[in-house]
Amino acid sequence: MTLHHVLLLALALFCIGLYGVLFRRHLIGILIGAELMLNAASLNFMAFNYWVVEDPAVGQIVVLFIIGLAAAEAAVALSVVLSIFRKLESADVRHLDELRG
Amino acid sequence: MNPVETAAIVLHPTAYAFAGVCLVGAVLAVALRNVLHSILTLAATLMGIAALFLYLGSPFVAAMEVVIYVGGISVAMIFAIMFAYTLGVRRAPVRVNLLAAVPAVAFFGLMAGVFRATVFGPVPAGRDWSMEAVGRALLTHYNLVFETLSVILLLAIVGAIGIARRDPNS
Numbered sequence: 001m002t003l004h005h006v007l008l009l010a011l012a013l014f015c016i017g018l019y020g021v022l023f024r025r026h027l028i029g030i031l032i033g034a035e036l037m038l039n040a041a042s043l044n045f046m047a048f049n050y051w052v053v054e055d056p057a058v059g060q061i062v063v064l065f066i067i068g069l070a071a072a073e074a075a076v077a078l079s080v081v082l083s084i085f086r087k088l089e090s091a092d093v094r095h096l097d098e099l100r101g
Numbered sequence: 102m103n104p105v106e107t108a109a110i111v112l113h114p115t116a117y118a119f120a121g122v123c124l125v126g127a128v129l130a131v132a133l134r135n136v137l138h139s140i141l142t143l144a145a146t147l148m149g150i151a152a153l154f155l156y157l158g159s160p161f162v163a164a165m166e167v168v169i170y171v172g173g174i175s176v177a178m179i180f181a182i183m184f185a186y187t188l189g190v191r192r193a194p195v196r197v198n199l200l201a202a203v204p205a206v207a208f209f210g211l212m213a214g215v216f217r218a219t220v221f222g223p224v225p226a227g228r229d230w231s232m233e234a235v236g237r238a239l240l241t242h243y244n245l246v247f248e249t250l251s252v253i254l255l256l257a258i259v260g261a262i263g264i265a266r267r268d269p270n271s
Binding site: 001003004005006007009010011013014015016018019020022023024026028029031032033035039040042043046047049050051052053054055056057058059060061063064065067068069070071073074075076078079080081083084085086087089090093096099 | 103113115116120123124127128130131135139140143144147151153154156157158159162165166169170172174177178180181182184185187197198200202204205206208209212213216217220221222224225228229230234235237238239243246250253254255257258261262264265267
């Protein structure tokens with residue numbers, strides 16, 4: 001594979017994740033789209049790390065940082081989803097129309 | 102010299118196969134109505150991405166992707182689904198909306214045009230692909246990244262427990 005192929009793959013995954021974030025109604029479905037976008041960015045970093053960058057340790061450190069941040073973000077997002085579901089009995093974003101609560 | 106680099110020609114068909122797994126898994130993950138199925142296809146996509154990381158020369162990042170993303174985040178999402186599962190009516194397995202795909206396709210077209218017009222430099226020679234270089238960089242030059250990530254993870258743990266905790270008075 002060449003650099004352009006991997007970049008196009010990462011771009012396609014990012015756009016699919018973007019579609020998921022915009023379109024899904026379930027809260028965890030939106031989180032799945034966000035995780036896809038983060039992974040697409042990681043793939044982009046690794047592609048440049050392989051073909052362009054002089055010190056390949058840097059790209060790997062950036063990707064490790066992204067993976068760690070995604071783990072932290074998923075933990076907080078899932079606990080928010082749980083507390084929303086406990087209050088509303090639904091994980092549908094159309095039911096989230098109040099600021100109180 | 103990276104051993105994966107020298108085997109690049111042999112690995113071409115499998116790399117494209119894993120890229121196909123990633124794309125198919127991603128499309129299914131955003132199109133399936135049932136969120137549990139969506140998480141499982143997302144886990145398959147992430148395994149494909151881990152294989153691509155292995156192809157791109159970093160077994161350590163591939164292992165971390167499998168352990169943290171597939172083994173940690175996907176499993177945590179499945180736990181959350183099991184708590185938040187609504188037994189709904191029977192519905193069609195796949196649902197897509199073409200109007201919502203317009204911004205995604207537009208962004209794809211824009212960036213693909215940018216990639217086509219960009220010429221990237223030549224591949225540098227004599228690079229240090231060892232795991233020791235990553236560890237050394239994480240502990241000396243990129244120490245702030247390492248420590249910041251530790252603090253972020255601690256804050257996320259405390260915050261997640263604090264948000265999801267039941268009110269002891271109610």
